[in-house]
Amino acid sequence: MTKAGISPAASAAHFQSAPHRLPIRFEFATATRIIFGAGTLRQIGAAAAEMGHHVLVITGRTAARAPLLYESLTAQKIDYATFPISGEPTVETVKEGTRLAQAEKCDFVIGLGGGSVLDAGKAIAAMLTNSGDLYDYLEIIGRGQPLTQPSAPYLAIPTTAGTGAEVTRNAVLASPEHRIKVSLRSPLMLPRLALVDPELTYSLPPEITASTGLDTLTQLIEPYVSTRANPMTDALCREGMRRVGRSLRRAYETGSDIEARESMVLASLYGGLALANAGLGAVHGFAGPIGGMFPAPHGAVCASLLPHVMRINLRALRERQPASEALRRYEEIAQLLTGDEAATAEAGVAWIEELCQALHVPSLAAYGIMAEDFPVLIEKAAVASSMQANPIKLTPEEMQEILGRAL
Ligand SMILES: [Zn+2]
Numbered sequence: 001m002t003k004a005g006i007s008p009a010a011s012a013a014h015f016q017s018a019p020h021r022l023p024i025r026f027e028f029a030t031a032t033r034i035i036f037g038a039g040t041l042r043q044i045g046a047a048a049a050e051m052g053h054h055v056l057v058i059t060g061r062t063a064a065r066a067p068l069l070y071e072s073l074t075a076q077k078i079d080y081a082t083f084p085i086s087g088e089p090t091v092e093t094v095k096e097g098t099r100l101a102q103a104e105k106c107d108f109v110i111g112l113g114g115g116s117v118l119d120a121g122k123a124i125a126a127m128l129t130n131s132g133d134l135y136d137y138l139e140i141i142g143r144g145q146p147l148t149q150p151s152a153p154y155l156a157i158p159t160t161a162g163t164g165a166e167v168t169r170n171a172v173l174a175s176p177e178h179r180i181k182v183s184l185r186s187p188l189m190l191p192r193l194a195l196v197d198p199e200l201t202y203s204l205p206p207e208i209t210a211s212t213g214l215d216t217l218t219q220l221i222e223p224y225v226s227t228r229a230n231p232m233t234d235a236l237c238r239e240g241m242r243r244v245g246r247s248l249r250r251a252y253e254t255g256s257d258i259e260a261r262e263s264m265v266l267a268s269l270y271g272g273l274a275l276a277n278a279g280l281g282a283v284h285g286f287a288g289p290i291g292g293m294f295p296a297p298h299g300a301v302c303a304s305l306l307p308h309v310m311r312i313n314l315r316a317l318r319e320r321q322p323a324s325e326a327l328r329r330y331e332e333i334a335q336l337l338t339g340d341e342a343a344t345a346e347a348g349v350a351w352i353e354e355l356c357q358a359l360h361v362p363s364l365a366a367y368g369i370m371a372e373d374f375p376v377l378i379e380k381a382a383v384a385s386s387m388q389a390n391p392i393k394l395t396p397e398e399m400q401e402i403l404g405r406a407l
Pocket residue numbers: 163215218219284298302
C-alpha cells in the first residue's frame with residue numbers, strides 16, 4: 001500500500017481509466033501589470049511617472065473622465081499631447097497618431113476609451129519603436145512582417161465593459177479603401193499596464209452596455225469551446241460567464257447598479273485574457289469581414305450572430321463529431337449562464353436569445369447587410385484567423401445559414 005492507502009494496482013487502474021488524457025501544456029501571456037478597482041484612475045499619475053515624461057493620450061470624441069487623467073499627469077509634471085479619435089481606428093488613424101507622437105517627442109502612450117481607442121493606442125505605441133511603414137507589419141493588405149522591437153510603454157484604461165482590449169496583443173484596424181479590417185498582431189504589443197476602473201463604466205448608456213456586454217459574453221464563450229482552450233483560460237471563462245449570467249441584464253436595466261457594473265468589467269477583463277491566449281471562433285470570424293464592409297459596431301455584430309453560431313455549431317458537432325468535448329462544454333455554458341445545473345445546451349442558446357431580445361439587439365439587416373453580400377462575407381470569414389479556432393470547421397452552407405438567420 002502507498003502512503004495514501006491506494007494500492008499501486010488501484011492507482012494504475014485509475015490512470016488507465018483515462019487513456020486519451022494528454023498531459024497539460026500551455027502558455028499564457030498578458031499585460032505586465034493589471035490594476036483593478038473602483039477609483040483606481042486616481043492612481044494613474046504615479047504609474048505614468050514610471051513610464052516617461054511626455055505622453056500621447058488617445059481618447060474617444062467625448063471623454064468625460066479625461067480631465068481627471070490630465071490633472072494627475074500635470075501633478076506629476078508629465079507633458080501630454082492629446083489625440084481624440086472617432087469610431088473604430090483606420091490605418092490612417094494610426095499613421096496620424098504616430099506622426100503626432102513623434103512630433104511631440106512622446107516616450108509613452110496612454111489610451112483611455114473603448115476597444116477602438118485602446119487598439120489605436122496599441123498600434124501607435126508599436127509604431128513608435130518599430131521603424132518602417134505600418135504596411136510592413138499588417139496582415140493581408142501589408143507585408144505581414146513581425147514587429148521586432150517592444151512597443152513604447154503603453155497604459156490602457158478601458159471605459160467600457162467591454163472588449164478586454166486592455167490585455168490583448170492585437171489592434172484591429174480598418175482599411176476603408178480595401179473594405180476590410182486587419183490586425184496588427186504581436187506579443188510585443190501587450191500593454192505595460194492595464195488599469196481597469198469600474199467607475200468609468202457607471203455612466204455608459206444602455207445601448208453601449210448591451211453591445212459591449214454581449215461582446216464580452218461572446219469573448220468568454222468562444223475561447224471556452226475554442227480548439228486552443230487551455231485550463232487557465234477555462235477557469236477565467238467559467239467565472240466570467242457566471243458573472244455575465246447574473247449581471248449583464250441588471251447593468252442594462254439599472255445603469256446605477258454598481259455591483260453589476262463591477263462584475264461586467266471583471267468579466268470583460270477575463271474575456272480579454274481568455275481570447276488573447278485561446279483564440280475565438282465563428283462569431284468573430286464573421287465580425288471582422290462584416291465590420292470591414294459595413295458601418296456596424298463590433299459588439300452589436302457579435303451579439304446578433306452569437307445564438308445562431310451556437311445553434312449551428314451544436315448541430316454540426318452532433319452530426320460530424322459526436323464525441324467532441326465541445327458538446328459537453330456547450331452544456332456547461334448553459335448551466336453557468338442560467339444557474340440551472342440541469343440546463344441543456346439548447347436551453348443555453350434560448351437563454352442568450354431571450355437576453356438579446358431584452359437588450360434590444362438589432363439584426364444584421366439594420367446595418368444594410370443583404371443576402372447578396374453573403375458570398376463575399378463567407379469567403380472572407382472562412383480564412384479569418386478566429387474562424388480557425390471554431391470547435392468544428394463549418395461548411396459554406398452552414399455559414400450561409402448562420403448569416404441568413406442573423407439577418
Ligand atoms: Zn469581440
